[in-house]
Amino acid sequence: MATELAPVHCLHGQGRRPECILCGRCLPACPLFTATGREELSPRAKFFLARAVAEGRADLSPKAVDILATVCLSCGKCENACPLGLCGPDLVAELRAAHPGFAGFLWKLWVERAGLMWPLAQTLTKLLPGGIPIEAVSRAKAAIEAMGAGRAPEPWLTPDTFDRRHAGKKAVVFAGCVAEHANPRWKEAAKRLLAGLGLEVGPDPGFTCCGCTLGHAGAPDAQAAMQQRNIEAWRKAGRPLMVVFCATCRCGLRAYARKDLGLTMDELPLWRENLVSLAELMGETTFRTHPAAPPSVRYHRPCHGAGGNQDLAFLRRVMGDRLVFREDETPCCGFGGLTKLTSPELSEKVAAHALAVYAPRPGEQIVTGCAGCVTQLRAAAPGDITVGHWLELLG
Known part of the structure; x- marks a missing residue:
């Protein structure tokens, strides 16, 4: 059975995005192509197929759409390489939203219920024996164990003198999903550093996931709900410095200022200014x-x-x-x-x-x-x- 794809619109701009000119500059930038040499996995192939379907020149089966929509790492490297600024993850996110599948449902559940599912998954992996012959289970066990502190490097740097130029400023920590639910040692370490820097660290105002991965997974409604919750939590805390130590969280939170998420005109510059990385504050x-x-x-x-x-x-x-x-x-x-x-x-x-x-x-x-x-x-x-x-x- 043939499947229609929705017209492709740019998520970052207005109206339809430019058409891919098939120049191939995205190929060496795409990690999937670089690691496998398979051009059908590249952004160029996805844009070509999406255009052919939108113009009625090709039909895709539900299985083909599922493959097209799921095999993307959402790294965004193609956008930096493209002369037109086309973003493969944007296209794939639209395909995932228009054609939700079971994998998307599982990912949405995994992120939305992280506080319950992640600690439970870590506990269960401890009960599984090593050398599991079932490949899928073995992979999942390795990934879940890696989310925690297992096999982490031993500390070898100790703060000597703190730069206290920001002393007295009010701040809250946006820890992100992993530090909040799987590896809380990161969050505690960040709080200790901020205290050494002299900042007044407030309690967690109720932050949730930044929503970045949900948007890439084609769950825009769930993403918007998390974004609104984070904005309200920031307001509740008095609009302080929001300190992050995860690049994906920082990327996801910075995007709030580029979208109509209800931030007022006076809040927009404050959101940009007060979203700071921990390394920057050091x-x-x-x-x-x-x-x-x-x-x-x-x-x-x-x-x-x-x-x-x-x-x-x-x-x-x-x-x-x-x-x-x-x-x-x-x-x-x-x-x-x-x-x-x-x-x-x-x-x-x-x-x-x-x-x-x-x-x-x-x-x-x-x-x-x-x-x-x-x-x-x-x-x-x-x-x-x-x-x-x-x-x-x-x-």
Whole structure:
């Protein structure tokens, strides 16, 4: 049975988005294409098929639509490479919203009920024996365990003197899903650092998920509900600084100011100004390095929010020559949200490609500032390589 696709409209602009000119600049930027060499997985192929269907030149079966709509990592790298600014994740999000499937339902449930399901899943994985022969269960066990503190690097940096230029300012922590429900040590570490910086840290005003992954998964109604809840929580707290330490959360929250979400004219600039990264607030804070520090640390730059690079600037100052980062080596981790459920083997290929690019030696570490990237790379890295959020390095 043929399936119709809705006309493609730009999510970031007004009216119809420009037509893809099939130039192919997105191909080397797309992690799925880079890791597999399969052009049918590329943004160009998706835009070509969507246009052909919209113009009545092709029909797609429900199964074909499901494949087209689920195999995308939502990294956004194609948008930066496209001369027209076309965004593959926007197209895929529309397809997912127009053709919801069971995988989308599961992802929506997983995010909306994180407070209940994530701790329960972590408890259940502890009851499962190692070396499980069932591949799908084994994959899920590794991913869920990686969300927690297992195999995290040991701390080897201790704050020495704090930069207190923001002392006295009121702040709240937007921890994000992983730190809120699976690895609360990150949230507690962030609070301790903010206290050392002299900020007045208020209680959690009732934040929920930033909604970023729900939008990519084609659940705009659920995303909008979470966005409204976060705005109201910020208002309830008195519109303080909102401190984030996850690149995906920062990217998702920054988008609130570009959408009609009910922020008033005086709130819009305040939302932009008061949304700050923890690394940015660290300023000139100094650290002591422990003797057990690794010989080198590879920095993984997250796809979401990569333009700011607040984490990178902070870590370069703190770690000096110990930190290894090259601008021409910025592979995607392959987490991909919904694709993690629908095509785990593709997600793993992208992760393997990223690790091959970094080629860490035994004893070295990989650090990043994104919860999803930590989870993905920690699950995929060999046993002699530790992966963590930079917060985990601070004792």
